[in-house]
Amino acid sequence: MRRRHFVTDLARYAALCAALPNEWRLTWRPSFTDDPFTLGVAAGDPTPSGAVIWTRLAPRPFEPEGGMPGTRPIVDWEVAEDEAFTKVSARGRYTAAPELAYSVHVDVQGLGADRWYFYRFRSGDALSPVGRLRTTPAAGATTPLRLGMASCQNYEQGLFTALQHLSTERCDLVTHLGDYIYEYGGRGNAVRSHRGFEIRSLDDYRMRYAQYKLDPALQAAHAMCPWLVTWDDHEVDNNYAGEAGENEMEAAEQMRMRRAAGYQAWWEHQPVRVPRARSWADLTVTRSADWGALARLWMLDTRQYRDDQPCGDGSRVVPCGDWAEPSRTILGSAQERWLLDGLGASSARWQVLGQQVPVAPFDDRKGAGQRLYMDGWSGYPANRDRVLRAIAERAPNRTVVLTGDVHSNWVNELRAGFDRPDRPVVAAEFIGTSISSGGDGSETWLGAPEQMPENPHVKWHSARRGYVIHEVTPSAWTAAYREVPFVERPGAPVRTATTWRLEHGRSGIQAG
Ligand SMILES: [Fe+2]
Known part of the structure; x- marks a missing residue:
């Protein structure tokens, strides 16, 4: 890509962002004055290769929009074999949205069958509590x-x-x-x-x-x-x-x-x-x-x-x-x-x-x-x-x-x-x-x-x-x-x- 085109594109993108209504704006590093992970974390619907992991950003849960500012915050997630998150098995990024109450649902894939994992979320400087999940046994296994x-x-x-x-x-x-x-x-x-x-x-x-x-x-x-x-x-x-x-x-x-x-x-x-x-x-x-x-x-x-x-x-x-x-x-x-x-x-x-x-x-x-x-x-x-x-x-x-x-x-x-x-x-x-x-x-x-x-x-x-x-x-x-x-x-x-x-x-x- 020519440098001139890149600069033009960048300028167009900046203009587009300025024209966007607030709720379409991505917030890469949201800053929170209150903990946004007040509602905890959860995992569900496990399979042999993963599970859904959940949280919802709500720094002030009884305010409209849970105290969130109306933009689309980026939430990073990771799944690891250990509670200290030194052996990370999967990680990724999710965009939360006001129209879904800033809930986060990640369908994690690629994990091993019949194993325990730890998971957590991060948005800006805020880190969620850690949850545990167990994948289900492989097809054919009769694990209790x-x-x-x-x-x-x-x-x-x-x-x-x-x-x-x-x-x-x-x-x-x-x-x-x-x-x-x-x-x-x-x-x-x-x-x-x-x-x-x-x-x-x-x-x-x-x-x-x-x-x-x-x-x-x-x-x-x-x-x-x-x-x-x-x-x-x-x-x-x-x-x-x-x-x-x-x-x-x-x-x-x-x-x-x-x-x-x-x-x-x-x-x-x-x-x-x-x-x-x-x-x-x-x-x-x-x-x-x-x-x-x-x-x-x-x-x-x-x-x-x-x-x-x-x-x-x-x-x-x-x-x-x-x-x-x-x-x-x-x-x-x-x-x-x-x-x-x-x-x-x-x-x-x-x-x-x-x-x-x-x-x-x-x-x-x-x-x-x-x-x-x-x-x-x-x-x-x-x-x-x-x-x-x-x-x-x-x-x-x-x-x-x-x-x-x-x-x-x-x-x-x-x-x-x-x-x-x-x-x-x-x-x-x-x-x-x-x-x-x-x-x-x-x-x-x-x-x-x-x-x-x-x-x-x-x-x-x-x-x-x-x-x-x-x-x-x-x-x-x-x-x-x-x-x-x-x-x-x-x-x-x-x-x-x-x-x-x-x-x-x-x-x-x-x-x-
Ligand atoms: Fe009941």
């Missing part, structure tokens, strides 16, 4: 998996003590099954409903994530290992179903706007690799992840594609309304086909469904007749029986369902259908309690003990707070229920309340 499971962390109902304990559990992977934030309880621009103030705008959802992400226990749990995250209802609106909100007066168009805001803010704050959508309201989070040949995890979305609950979303005596209609769906037809075809095609030792709401029924009506929870799979019995039949045919006694939502612990044997009581047990459902939702909790859920004889598939139950640690080997699946006795004051210890075991290829769940 230690999997943490959490859900339902209502910030104002309790402390995240359980997450603090989880951060010391030496997990390889954590799955979070939703209700990562709650949409009610806020103020500001939020709209008043029977639950108090509910957030609905993108700015409000972002602010809510920032409030949660500031929690040191949540940050510690993320920094420990990669997470595999899905959402439930409260990331948008309590008990929403497709385009039907909880508040009946909310039109479908309004719910789509709200979904777009909630889904975008979720994406901006989670370490996820999910396909782009034409509209944020249609963001798909359904995906699978492999732990070598040991386990395939099917991460499902039972919110976005479901039909409305049949006769309200509480507990109802059935049948009611169109409850028994065979066409009614909780997965949506495309997701159902993807799952059922996949269960037949996968050769992994264990098939794992990571999803939101209880699959097993729980009849809470004493004596004759059944009263069931309409917001769970019990509100969609035809869809449940199709899935259970497919498990019975394609992956019996090596399928485990992981569930959140109900703020209590349940160990359920899943039968090849709940339409008839004599169907064989073909899978296990481990429902994990909340981290903090519902406050301190209690020994049992109201009315549960007296109803156990009418629900013989329920092996164990408790309504304390905590999380679950799953130990998975080729021959057995062990679930340890870890409980904290209180969350409304600090310092709760953690203990293992019970342990349940599933032998690969054998029907039923055993204690111990």
Whole structure:
């Protein structure tokens, strides 16, 4: 290139920069008066060769734009074999943007399979905390998996003590099954409903994530290992179903706007690799992840594609309304086909469904007749029986369902259908309690003990707070229920309340 041309180009570039609006301007060395890494770091969706690493620049998280100046700052990232970052395995540069809340999502590639790494970010002089990630084993490997499971962390109902304990559990992977934030309880621009103030705008959802992400226990749990995250209802609106909100007066168009805001803010704050959508309201989070040949995890979305609950979303005596209609769906037809075809095609030792709401029924009506929870799979019995039949045919006694939502612990044997009581047990459902939702909790859920004889598939139950640690080997699946006795004051210890075991290829769940 001739020197004259280079100088002309440089002058043109300078003129272009001067004419650019602020938000298109790159800031190579941003200077921060406050730490921009207040929300911590996270990794997620690991593969044999990498993972997504995440952070968000927010020097003053409760100000508009998180206290950022509206330009596009450069963020450097690096992944190393050691915590001192002397053996760097990968590094690169990312341009953060105001329209995505200055979030950073790097899909790191080229790492070795089944290994631990450290990662961090730098912008200007600011250095982020260090996070750890483990890549998954290579295809074919049956390396054991230690999997943490959490859900339902209502910030104002309790402390995240359980997450603090989880951060010391030496997990390889954590799955979070939703209700990562709650949409009610806020103020500001939020709209008043029977639950108090509910957030609905993108700015409000972002602010809510920032409030949660500031929690040191949540940050510690993320920094420990990669997470595999899905959402439930409260990331948008309590008990929403497709385009039907909880508040009946909310039109479908309004719910789509709200979904777009909630889904975008979720994406901006989670370490996820999910396909782009034409509209944020249609963001798909359904995906699978492999732990070598040991386990395939099917991460499902039972919110976005479901039909409305049949006769309200509480507990109802059935049948009611169109409850028994065979066409009614909780997965949506495309997701159902993807799952059922996949269960037949996968050769992994264990098939794992990571999803939101209880699959097993729980009849809470004493004596004759059944009263069931309409917001769970019990509100969609035809869809449940199709899935259970497919498990019975394609992956019996090596399928485990992981569930959140109900703020209590349940160990359920899943039968090849709940339409008839004599169907064989073909899978296990481990429902994990909340981290903090519902406050301190209690020994049992109201009315549960007296109803156990009418629900013989329920092996164990408790309504304390905590999380679950799953130990998975080729021959057995062990679930340890870890409980904290209180969350409304600090310092709760953690203990293992019970342990349940599933032998690969054998029907039923055993204690111990
Ligand atoms: Fe919840």
